[in-house]
Amino acid sequence: MNNKLKKPAGKQYAIAYHVIRNITSPEDTENGRKIYSGQIPIQSVTELPTDENVRDYLLEAEGRARKRPTQVHNAIKETLINHPDNFSVLNSGVTIVAHDIIIDEKEKKMTLINPSIINGAQTQGVIRDFLKQYELPGITHIKCEIIVTTDDEIIADVSIARNYQNDVMNISIAGRKGQLDELEKSLQKAMPGTKLRKSETELASASFIDTEKLIQVIIALIPAEIWYKAGEQENPNKVFTYSQKSKCLKDFQDIYSKAKNINHPDHQKSLILYNFFLDAAPIALELYGYWKTQQEFYGTKLRSIERGDNGEIVDIPDGIVFPIIASLSVFMVKANKKWVLKFPDILQNQELIKAAKSVYMDIAGSNPQTMGKSRACYAALLQITSIYKRFVVQK
Numbered sequence: 001m002n003n004k005l006k007k008p009a010g011k012q013y014a015i016a017y018h019v020i021r022n023i024t025s026p027e028d029t030e031n032g033r034k035i036y037s038g039q040i041p042i043q044s045v046t047e048l049p050t051d052e053n054v055r056d057y058l059l060e061a062e063g064r065a066r067k068r069p070t071q072v073h074n075a076i077k078e079t080l081i082n083h084p085d086n087f088s089v090l091n092s093g094v095t096i097v098a099h100d101i102i103i104d105e106k107e108k109k110m111t112l113i114n115p116s117i118i119n120g121a122q123t124q125g126v127i128r129d130f131l132k133q134y135e136l137p138g139i140t141h142i143k144c145e146i147i148v149t150t151d152d153e154i155i156a157d158v159s160i161a162r163n164y165q166n167d168v169m170n171i172s173i174a175g176r177k178g179q180l181d182e183l184e185k186s187l188q189k190a191m192p193g194t195k196l197r198k199s200e201t202e203l204a205s206a207s208f209i210d211t212e213k214l215i216q217v218i219i220a221l222i223p224a225e226i227w228y229k230a231g232e233q234e235n236p237n238k239v240f241t242y243s244q245k246s247k248c249l250k251d252f253q254d255i256y257s258k259a260k261n262i263n264h265p266d267h268q269k270s271l272i273l274y275n276f277f278l279d280a281a282p283i284a285l286e287l288y289g290y291w292k293t294q295q296e297f298y299g300t301k302l303r304s305i306e307r308g309d310n311g312e313i314v315d316i317p318d319g320i321v322f323p324i325i326a327s328l329s330v331f332m333v334k335a336n337k338k339w340v341l342k343f344p345d346i347l348q349n350q351e352l353i354k355a356a357k358s359v360y361m362d363i364a365g366s367n368p369q370t371m372g373k374s375r376a377c378y379a380a381l382l383q384i385t386s387i388y389k390r391f392v393v394q395k
Contacts, residue, residue, distance in 0.1 A: 010099055010114035015044035017110055018141055020103060033149035036101065039141040042080075042087070045094055045117065046128045052097055052116035052155050071200070076126040082318045083243060083369055084140040093143030094120030095162050097155050101148050112146070118155070119162035137367060170249050171211060172199045179256045180211060183281055190282035209285065212245040215252045217284040218277055220326040221341075223333075226272050238329075242322040242372035252277065279339035280332065287328070287341070291321045296349045300357050304368045319364075319372030324356055327381035330389045347388045355384045 020038035028035050069077075079090050100113035117124055123142070147158060174180050175198025184196040187209070197208040220241040240247055255277070258270035295313050297305055306315040331342050359380045364371035371377045 011049075012111050012113055013048060013115050014109055014111045015048075016041055017044070017108055017144075020110060020146075031149075031151070031154075033147060033151065033154070034101070036146040036148070038144055038146075039088060040144050042127050042140050042142050043131065045120070045124050045142060045144070046131065048094075048096065048112075048115055048117050048124065050117045050121045050124070052118050052159055070122075071197075072122055073126050076123055077130055078318075080127070080130050080136075080140070081134070082372065084136055084138075085369060086243070088141045088143055091123060091142060092120070093145065094123060095158070096144060096146045097158065098146060098148050099150050101146060115146075116155075118159040170246065170253070171197065174211075174249065174253055175199050179253055182278060183211075183214075186278040186281045187285065191285070194285075212249050213288070214281065214285055215277075216241045216245055216248045216322075217288045217325060218280050219248050219251065220322055221280050221284055221287070221329050221332055222273070222276060223329045226269070226276060237375055238322070238326040238378055239373055239375050241326065242318055276332075276339050283332075283339075283341050284325075287325060288321065291324055292316055294349065294353070296353055300353065302357065302360065303366070317368035317372075319368030319370070320356060320360060322372055323359070323374075323378045323381050324352060326378050327352070327385040330382070330385045344388055347385070352381070352384070355381055 018039045018041070020036055020040075022034065023037050024034045076091065079087050083090065095118050096112065096115050097118050098112040098115040102111040102113075104110065127142075147155075149155065180196050180198050184194070184198075187194045187196065195208050196214070197211045202208045220238050255270050255273050258264045258266045259274035261267055264270070292315060293313050294316060297313050297316060298311065302320075304317050304320070305313060308314045328341065328343070331344070332339055333342050334340075335342070359374075359377045360366060360368070360371050363376050363380065364374055
């Protein structure tokens with residue numbers, strides 16, 4: 001009799017699930033193991049051990065100085081804050097090994113015997129830290145793969161294999177091709193010493209600017225008159241700038257390539273856009289930081305805003321910030337052959353904040369993720385700024 005089929009006793013962890021499916025292959029059956037795949041609430045992973053994982057949660061403070069969050073940690077947290085409804089598709093999920101599994105389909109619960117996360121410890125750690133600080137508006141799920149086996153050798157091999165990653169991200173490709181060099185130089189003219197993140201091994205931090213976020217903000221600032229998408233010149237759809245950082249980076253790479261190719265049919269309009277990127281980079285960086293901690297939101301009582309112990313504004317969700325920044329695109333104008341932001345004195349921050357609060361509550365249902373993805377929210381704020389723009393021009 002194969003010892004791997006023996007069902008041992010051990011520590012039991014009962015966790016809820018939304019769906020779980022047996023996807024065991026003939027090879028798995030032959031080797032005395034079972035494979036399951038499913039979706040579970042993120043709360044279900046917080047207490048699972050990581051004994052068999054090749055690395056623990058990197059930010060765990062036990063036994064050593066607490067490390068800085070990596071780009072991966074920040075990306076997981078940002079998804080939970082701004083896009084919890086997309087978490088199950090944006091996050092690669094967790095891989096769990098267990099000696100046995102008991103599934104209760106009626107109660108939608110499964111009991112894992114001697115389980116351990118072998119891939120996804122960073123995701124688990126960020127989720128655990130996140131849930132200590134924030135309350136999600138609904139149920140957020142995460143993908144899981146469960147490998148049921150008592151074979152210690154295969155457990156070790158899977159743990160090593162699942163933690164070995166050698167993917168080349170678009171940010172590294174753009175950096176290697178020099179597509180970010182001029183953008184960085186433009187930033188450095190206004191902000192000496194500033195460095196753009198040009199590789200996945202460089203972490204967005206005090207040392208490196210988050211390049212993808214910067215590009216998202218710049219695209220949100222592109223005015224309608226030079227917008228390159230057909231049919232959107234009057235009212236550009238900037239919704240994607242909030243949620244699709246990969247698309248924004250690819251759009252920038254496409255604009256760069258066409259701007260540098262004088263024989264391309266779209267060379268001229270791409271060159272105009274590329275020059276906008278160079279001029280707008282320091283403006284976008286400063287503007288994003290300005291609105292992320294805009295203290296004039298004090299008193300709005302918007303629950304999604306993170307506040308400090310003294311009530312000061314610590315962080316405003318991107319879902320609120322991006323529609324505001326996109327509405328300011330009407331004030332990006334050419335002056336002395338350079339793009340600048342000319343914010344009219346007549347439009348006070350409080351007017352824009354009042355309008356943002358209104359669309360946040362009335363259109364987005366007080367959900368920042370909805371606001372960030374709602375074209376109606378962007379259009380409503382753009383209408384306000386456009387009115388002020390026309391008033392200034394007529395005056």
